[in-house]
Amino acid sequence: MTHAATVEHRRALVRGFIDGTLNAEEHAALEVQLRQADVARHFLRELHFDQAIRVTAKSQIRRAEIEAAPNTAHPVTARLRIRRPNRWRPDLHHWSWARAATVLVIFGLTAWLLLALPVKPQPVAELMVHLGTVEVDGNPRNGASGIINAQELLVSPRGWASVRLPDGTLIELANNTRVTVHRGTDGVRLTLTQGEVKADVRKQPSGKPLVIESPRSRATVLGTRLAFATATDNDRVEVTHGLVRCARRSDGNSIDVPAGQALAINSTGTLAVQPIRPAVEAIPEPPRSGLTMWFDPAHGVLRDERGRVQRWSDRTTHAWTVANDVPAQRPALDLAGRPLIRFAPRGEMLAGQIPWPSDGAFTVAIALRPTQLGRWSQGLGWGWGCFAFHAQEDGGVYAGVGAPGGGIRFHPGNGPEDIPPGTAVVGHWQRFIITYGHGVGAFYVDGNLIARKAMPPPQPRSDMYLGRADAPSGEPSSFAGDLGELLLYDRMLDPQEIILLDRRLRGAVTP
Amino acid sequence: MEPQLHFTRLWLPAQPVVVSVLAARIGDRVAVEDLVQEVALAAFQKLADYDETRSFTAWVLGIANHKAIDWLRANGPKRLVIRDEQALATLMQVGAELERDLSDRELALHGCLEVLQGRAREVVRHHYVDERPVAEIATAMNLSVANIKVMLYRVREALRDCVEKRLSAEGR
Numbered sequence: 001m002t003h004a005a006t007v008e009h010r011r012a013l014v015r016g017f018i019d020g021t022l023n024a025e026e027h028a029a030l031e032v033q034l035r036q037a038d039v040a041r042h043f044l045r046e047l048h049f050d051q052a053i054r055v056t057a058k059s060q061i062r063r064a065e066i067e068a069a070p071n072t073a074h075p076v077t078a079r080l081r082i083r084r085p086n087r088w089r090p091d092l093h094h095w096s097w098a099r100a101a102t103v104l105v106i107f108g109l110t111a112w113l114l115l116a117l118p119v120k121p122q123p124v125a126e127l128m129v130h131l132g133t134v135e136v137d138g139n140p141r142n143g144a145s146g147i148i149n150a151q152e153l154l155v156s157p158r159g160w161a162s163v164r165l166p167d168g169t170l171i172e173l174a175n176n177t178r179v180t181v182h183r184g185t186d187g188v189r190l191t192l193t194q195g196e197v198k199a200d201v202r203k204q205p206s207g208k209p210l211v212i213e214s215p216r217s218r219a220t221v222l223g224t225r226l227a228f229a230t231a232t233d234n235d236r237v238e239v240t241h242g243l244v245r246c247a248r249r250s251d252g253n254s255i256d257v258p259a260g261q262a263l264a265i266n267s268t269g270t271l272a273v274q275p276i277r278p279a280v281e282a283i284p285e286p287p288r289s290g291l292t293m294w295f296d297p298a299h300g301v302l303r304d305e306r307g308r309v310q311r312w313s314d315r316t317t318h319a320w321t322v323a324n325d326v327p328a329q330r331p332a333l334d335l336a337g338r339p340l341i342r343f344a345p346r347g348e349m350l351a352g353q354i355p356w357p358s359d360g361a362f363t364v365a366i367a368l369r370p371t372q373l374g375r376w377s378q379g380l381g382w383g384w385g386c387f388a389f390h391a392q393e394d395g396g397v398y399a400g401v402g403a404p405g406g407g408i409r410f411h412p413g414n415g416p417e418d419i420p421p422g423t424a425v426v427g428h429w430q431r432f433i434i435t436y437g438h439g440v441g442a443f444y445v446d447g448n449l450i451a452r453k454a455m456p457p458p459q460p461r462s463d464m465y466l467g468r469a470d471a472p473s474g475e476p477s478s479f480a481g482d483l484g485e486l487l488l489y490d491r492m493l494d495p496q497e498i499i500l501l502d503r504r505l506r507g508a509v510t511p
Numbered sequence: 512m513e514p515q516l517h518f519t520r521l522w523l524p525a526q527p528v529v530v531s532v533l534a535a536r537i538g539d540r541v542a543v544e545d546l547v548q549e550v551a552l553a554a555f556q557k558l559a560d561y562d563e564t565r566s567f568t569a570w571v572l573g574i575a576n577h578k579a580i581d582w583l584r585a586n587g588p589k590r591l592v593i594r595d596e597q598a599l600a601t602l603m604q605v606g607a608e609l610e611r612d613l614s615d616r617e618l619a620l621h622g623c624l625e626v627l628q629g630r631a632r633e634v635v636r637h638h639y640v641d642e643r644p645v646a647e648i649a650t651a652m653n654l655s656v657a658n659i660k661v662m663l664y665r666v667r668e669a670l671r672d673c674v675e676k677r678l679s680a681e682g683r
Contacts, residue, residue: 017591034593036601044528044609048617052617
């Protein structure tokens with residue numbers, strides 16, 4: 001057999017495998033051939049090419065047919081229905097009227113059935129991969145699947161999803177994102193009603209830009225990389241590459257956002273771009289060993305219809321949750337810079353069941369910005385006998401293993417074991433880290449060791465609070481400030497880890 | 512969301528290879544779609560184990576291999592599939608080399624299918640969209656089975672040429 005014939009034979013075997021027409025002998029021959037790298041390469045390319053034609057054709061051809069007949073309820077059926085209609089021409093003169101009527105009825109019924117039969121709609125995008133639950137029009141999806149025109153996707157609170165458009169454009173959906181994908185003759189439109197999408201957009205056809213919109217604003221994209229987030233009080237667009245035109249829908253005002261710039265859009269106010277805030281990925285990750293709780297306002301926040309924080313889930317696999325069932329007592333989520341939870345001076349709180357580590361040792365890390373100091377301000381913790389934290393009027397801080405009557409914990413004062421007045425400062429982001437192990441606690445402010453003292457081991461508790469709305473008399477009742485991040489470890493971190501953790505907190509609250 | 516974006520960027524070039532290798536191993540198109548998703552999720556959950564100095568596609572093909580073995584144990588092959596160990600090893604090896612190649616071809620194909628017209632478009636529609644058997648297509652188009660096979664062959668060749676031209680025009 002010549003070389004050309006051999007190659008042709010291999011190709012025929014590969015084609016036969018794809019078409020499913022090989023007999024056992026031919027199949028065995030193919031398997032032997034596939035031991036050679038060049039044949040295996042050709043085989044994979046052909047398998048993939050066939051699959052790619054199938055997927056692409058289903059997307060493009062059906063869509064083109066639907067777009068070509070926008071006024072037809074079921075265009076595909078209609079197209080099939082007209083196949084060879086003229087071949088059958090009965091001569092009614094030779095038929096009885098009864099037969100003719102029967103034929104007409106059959107024709108009518110057939111046509112009605114063909115028009116009435118539901119046509120399987122074709123996908124306009126593909127759900128590539130997801131974690132957690134993704135609901136499509138209210139139905140949970142499991143696995144890769146097509147997204148039909150105008151279907152709505154909802155990503156679960158701890159999930160994420162990746163959607164690809166036929167041209168290769170990649171859309172990332174963050175947790176709690178609700179988005180609808182529309183494809184029309186004027187291009188693709190993503191309607192975002194909550195959450196955040198990030199898009200890596202391929203160059204779009206002339207006159208058919210990709211549009212990402214919320215009820216408040218609209219971003220027109222020709223080919224770029226961007227993030228678009230919508231919240232109750234504003235939208236935010238960040239452009240990494242390319243150029244995006246953003247318009248406020250209420251008044252039509254628009255502005256071009258170039259690469260490296262961001263735009264916050266609210267209901268009124270001037271549209272002005274600003275440099276993109278430091279990327280989340282630039283913030284160092286905290287040490288993971290022993291991390292039992294990690295509340296980060298950039299993750300897991302569910303807001304009510306007023307935009308207040310109804311529930312907040314932590315980033316560990318425990319998914320600890322703090323919540324408030326009373327709408328009037330819910331804190332706010334501020335998205336102007338890096339997200340933060342804002343507690344009013346009195347009466348706002350979140351609480352949940354989060355077990356205190358049972359091993360005795362612990363590390364608590366807090367990034368907060370007081371907005372008002374007072375008796376029991378910036379209160380959080382697990383209560384007396386366990387860990388508690390709060391400040392007072394002069395900026396002195398109480399922290400550690402509290403107990404009725406004062407207990408043994410860090411408290412305001414001027415001794416080496418005390419937290420001096422003025423430690424908590426209104427309007428300043430501050431990082432507090434408290435460690436405990438071997439019977440000794442240590443208190444760090446902005447990465448510096450302020451005090452050490454002996455303390456009893458904390459008693460296990462599981463009622464965690466951030467601020468208090470209706471606290472028992474004499475106990476912390478308010479927070480009055482912004483909470484940037486809150487972490488808990490079931491061990492005492494070492495000095496190197498303290499430095500890393502402090503850098504994490506600093507990055508988390510850098511505007 | 513950045514870890515997810517990072518994963519997705521690793522996964523997208525690998526996905527066509529995973530699909531092709533799984534198609535060769537288990538032959539059931541629907542099952543392949545399910546397994547691909549399982550592989551993606553398993554890879555994401557184990558991403559911390561992935562050594563960035565090595566090929567992601569090779570790593571994820573290892574996961575796909577285990578998934579395929581499990582599936583075949585539970586379901587058995589539905590048709591003749593590739594079972595020869597040496598052939599499978601070669602497929603896994605060359606698959607890791609092909610990741611960018613297959614991904615680029617898939618995207619280039621989008622522009623090529625749009626220009627298909629007339630009978631070529633019709634036969635693609637019948638075969639790939641409606642997934643009708645060749646004999647049925649022949650009847651529908653008033654042609655012989657051999658004619659349909661030739662048409663499909665020519666369409667594939669035309670698409671292949673188109674893809675090559677688009678890739679070379681884009682300098683890939």
